[in-house]
Amino acid sequence: MSKEFIIGDSIVACLTLSNPSVDPDNSGQESFFTALSAQLQKICTPQKDDPIIFENGTYKPVYANNEDPTTGCSWTWAEKGGGTGQLILKLVDEPEFRIRVWVQLKVAKDDSEAWLTVDYNPTTLLVGNNIHPAFVKDFDTGEVRPYPSSDWGAMKRVFRLGFDFLEGVAGMTLFEGKAKQAIERGEVHLVRVQWATAKRVKNISQFLQLICVIYGQTIARGQGIISNATHLGLEFEPYPDLETHLVNGVKFRKLYGTKPLFSVSLYDKGASLEQKHQSLESLSVAEVKTVNGTVREDITAHSEGILLIVKAAQRKLRDLGADDLKLFDFISPEVFLAEEPRPTVWWLQRAIYVLSHYRYRQKGELKRVSFGRWLVPYAENDILHFDVISNITWDGFQRMLDLDNKVEEAWRFDPTPGADNWVGRYAEAAGCSVGTVRNRRAEWREAHGIDIAYPFGLYRDILFFGHNSVADPESITTLLVAVENGDGEEAVRFHAEAIADFERKRVEIVNPALASRPWAMTLKDPRCDTPELEDLKDDLEDLSLIELTPPMKALAAPAAGKRLGGGGASAKLTGARNKQLHR
Numbered sequence: 001m002s003k004e005f006i007i008g009d010s011i012v013a014c015l016t017l018s019n020p021s022v023d024p025d026n027s028g029q030e031s032f033f034t035a036l037s038a039q040l041q042k043i044c045t046p047q048k049d050d051p052i053i054f055e056n057g058t059y060k061p062v063y064a065n066n067e068d069p070t071t072g073c074s075w076t077w078a079e080k081g082g083g084t085g086q087l088i089l090k091l092v093d094e095p096e097f098r099i100r101v102w103v104q105l106k107v108a109k110d111d112s113e114a115w116l117t118v119d120y121n122p123t124t125l126l127v128g129n130n131i132h133p134a135f136v137k138d139f140d141t142g143e144v145r146p147y148p149s150s151d152w153g154a155m156k157r158v159f160r161l162g163f164d165f166l167e168g169v170a171g172m173t174l175f176e177g178k179a180k181q182a183i184e185r186g187e188v189h190l191v192r193v194q195w196a197t198a199k200r201v202k203n204i205s206q207f208l209q210l211i212c213v214i215y216g217q218t219i220a221r222g223q224g225i226i227s228n229a230t231h232l233g234l235e236f237e238p239y240p241d242l243e244t245h246l247v248n249g250v251k252f253r254k255l256y257g258t259k260p261l262f263s264v265s266l267y268d269k270g271a272s273l274e275q276k277h278q279s280l281e282s283l284s285v286a287e288v289k290t291v292n293g294t295v296r297e298d299i300t301a302h303s304e305g306i307l308l309i310v311k312a313a314q315r316k317l318r319d320l321g322a323d324d325l326k327l328f329d330f331i332s333p334e335v336f337l338a339e340e341p342r343p344t345v346w347w348l349q350r351a352i353y354v355l356s357h358y359r360y361r362q363k364g365e366l367k368r369v370s371f372g373r374w375l376v377p378y379a380e381n382d383i384l385h386f387d388v389i390s391n392i393t394w395d396g397f398q399r400m401l402d403l404d405n406k407v408e409e410a411w412r413f414d415p416t417p418g419a420d421n422w423v424g425r426y427a428e429a430a431g432c433s434v435g436t437v438r439n440r441r442a443e444w445r446e447a448h449g450i451d452i453a454y455p456f457g458l459y460r461d462i463l464f465f466g467h468n469s470v471a472d473p474e475s476i477t478t479l480l481v482a483v484e485n486g487d488g489e490e491a492v493r494f495h496a497e498a499i500a501d502f503e504r505k506r507v508e509i510v511n512p513a514l515a516s517r518p519w520a521m522t523l524k525d526p527r528c529d530t531p532e533l534e535d536l537k538d539d540l541e542d543l544s545l546i547e548l549t550p551p552m553k554a555l556a557a558p559a560a561g562k563r564l565g566g567g568g569a570s571a572k573l574t575g576a577r578n579k580q581l582h583r
Helices: 033-043 122-127 150-159 161-170 179-185 203-217 269-275 285-292 302-317 320-329 334-339 346-355 372-383 395-401 406-412 422-430 434-448 455-468 471-482 487-516 575-581
Strands: 007-018 053-054 057-061 074-075 083-091 100-106 113-119 189-200 219-221 224-226 232-242 247-256 259-267 294-302 357-359 366-368
Touching: 007 161, 007 179, 033 074, 033 083, 033 100, 033 113, 033 161, 033 487, 074 179, 074 455, 083 471, 100 161, 113 122, 113 161, 113 179, 122 455, 150 232, 150 346, 150 575, 161 334, 189 302, 189 346, 189 372, 189 487, 203 232, 203 247, 203 259, 203 294, 203 455, 203 487, 219 575, 224 395, 259 269, 269 285, 285 294, 294 302, 320 334, 320 346, 334 346, 346 357, 366 406, 366 434, 395 455, 406 434, 406 487, 422 434, 471 487
Parallel strands: none
Antiparallel strands: 007 113, 007 189, 053 057, 057 083, 074 083, 083 100, 100 113, 189 294, 219 224, 232 247, 247 259, 259 294, 357 366
C-alpha cells in the first residue's frame, strides 16, 4: 500500500515581474501591473453563483456572512496599481472542505517591476483538505508514485501549483515570456515552505499540556523572565482554549538574530477542524484515525532555514563518490555545488531530492525515500531537541550532581550557558584537553542521559518547575501547611510524590511520542475515498543506521481537470498545455 510520512502544506512563493510596457512618455497609458491587478481582482472576487472547477473538484466562492463575518473572497487595492486579495472556495458536494489562496501584488515606485506573492496549500488544492498527502500518478503509466514529498515530478508540480491555480481560475494566460520561464525554471523566491506530519500520542491534550510545562514554564531570572525553551535558543508560545484552558497547540520558533529560521507547531488537529467548522463526518475512516490518534506537527522552513536545508544537501552531495553522483546528473550537480545557494524553488527542489536518498545496507545502492526521513529528525532533534528532553530523568540528574569531576563543575557553573565553544570553555575551566571534555560528554550522556552540550539550567529548571507545576491543588495546599508548621518530613513526601508523578507522565505520555517515528499515512486519491488506514510496517528496515542520521544534527503529476473562470466561461487546457504542466 502506498504511504507517506509528511504532507505538503502551505507554500508562500514570490515571483518577480518586469514591466514590459514601461514608457515614461506615455503617462496616460494603463500600467501593465494595473491590468494584472484587475485580473487578480476578478480572480479573488468571482460571482457568487459561478462554479469554479479545478483539478477534480467543483467549487463555489465563499463570502463573509453572519456565521463567518471575517473570512471570504476579497480584494483591496494598493498604491501603484497593486493590491492584496484572497480567494476562498468550498466544494459543492462537501461544503465543509475549503481551499484558500492569498495573493499580493506589490509594485515598485518607478513601475519597472513588481512582486507577486502567492500563499497556497498544494495538498488542499489537490484533494480538498490536508489531513493526508495526495496521490501523484505517473502521467504515462498511471502508476502511483511512491513518496510524493521527494518525487521530482510531484515537487515540480506543487511548487508551481499556486501560479497554475491563478491561471486556471482566470481562464486565461497570466504569465508569459520571462515570467513564465522563471516559473518553469524555479526562479521563484520562497518566503516559507511548510510540511506536516503526525505523531502517535496516548493522550493529545495531556501531551500538549506537558509540552507546555517542559518548554514553556515561566521562570524569574534577575529582574526578567525566561522559559526552558530559552535554554535551547527557542521562542515558545502556547495556544490554550480560553474557556476550557485545554492546550490546543504550541509553537516553537528558531531565530538567527531577528530572522526566523524554522517554526514548528504541535497541535490538536481535531480542535483545529472544529475551529474551522469542519466535522469528522466529512473525513474518511483513515483520516479520522489520524486526527484522533495523533498530534499534528507542522514544520515550517523560512527563507533562511531553506538555505540551511540546501547547504545540508550540498554537504551530502560532496561526500558521494563518482558512481553515486551519476544518479543526480539531471539536477546539474556542478552548479548546485559551485554556486551560492538562494531560497528559490530551483535550489530547494534539488536539495530535497538529494537529502531524500539513503543507502540500502552499508554498501548498497542509494534509494529515494520520503523527505520526512531527513526533515522530521532534523526538526525534532536539531531544532526542538526532543532527543535531549526525552533522556532527562531525576535519577540521572542526581548522579551527575554526585560526580567529583572538574568538567562537571565547569558545566554546572558555566558563566555563559548556551554560548558557542562550550568545549573550549569547559576545557579551560577544568584544566584538561578538549578531547577529555568530548569523551566525558559521550560517557555521561550514555550513563546518565544528560548532554553537557546543553546548559545545566535546562535540566535543573525542567525537573524543579515541572513536578511543581503538575502537582494537584490539594497536594500544593498540603505542602504550604507543612512549610508553615515546619514539618520537613511532610514537605519531602510531597516533593517525592510530585517528582514521581511527573516522571511517570513524561515516560508514559511525552517520551514515547517524542521518540516515535512519524505516522505512516496512506495517500489520498483526488478521485475516490482513501482506504482504511492500517498501522503500516516500515519497508525500509534495512537502511543503513548511519545513513538514517541527518548530516546536520521525470515524472508527471495527475492530469489537470477542466477549469472555469469567474465569468463562467469554459477554460479547458489544451493537450499541449497539459503536457507542459506535467513535463
